[in-house]
Amino acid sequence: MPVAGGSTSGTTVEDRDQVVRLLAGLTERERRVVVLRHYCDLSEAAVAAELGIAPGTVKSALSRALAKLRVSITEDTDELRGAL
Numbered sequence: 001m002p003v004a005g006g007s008t009s010g011t012t013v014e015d016r017d018q019v020v021r022l023l024a025g026l027t028e029r030e031r032r033v034v035v036l037r038h039y040c041d042l043s044e045a046a047v048a049a050e051l052g053i054a055p056g057t058v059k060s061a062l063s064r065a066l067a068k069l070r071v072s073i074t075e076d077t078d079e080l081r082g083a084l
Contacts, residue, residue: 022072030065033058 023031024037036047037058044062048055 018076022069022076025072026068027061028066029053030061030068033061034065034069057079 023034026034032043032051033047035043037044042050044055044058048058051058053061
């Protein structure tokens with residue numbers, strides 16, 4: 001799984017560390033929704049059933065989480081460019 005400028009040939013330790021760091025910036029609910037929806041590839045309805053929440057809550061939590069992740073990835077990329 002490539003991560004912001006990462007390699008597509010395989011996941012490196014650095015890529016995994018970045019994903020863990022990015023997910024740590026989310027709330028527990030956001031983290032669970034992202035992992036179940038994208039890592040476990042569950043539908044929104046299945047995520048809702050698994051977590052015992054409404055499908056609309058899954059959609060809003062996922063939207064907020066992905067927005068936070070986009071900002072965090074951009075900040076990480078900007079920091080890397082500044083270090084070069």
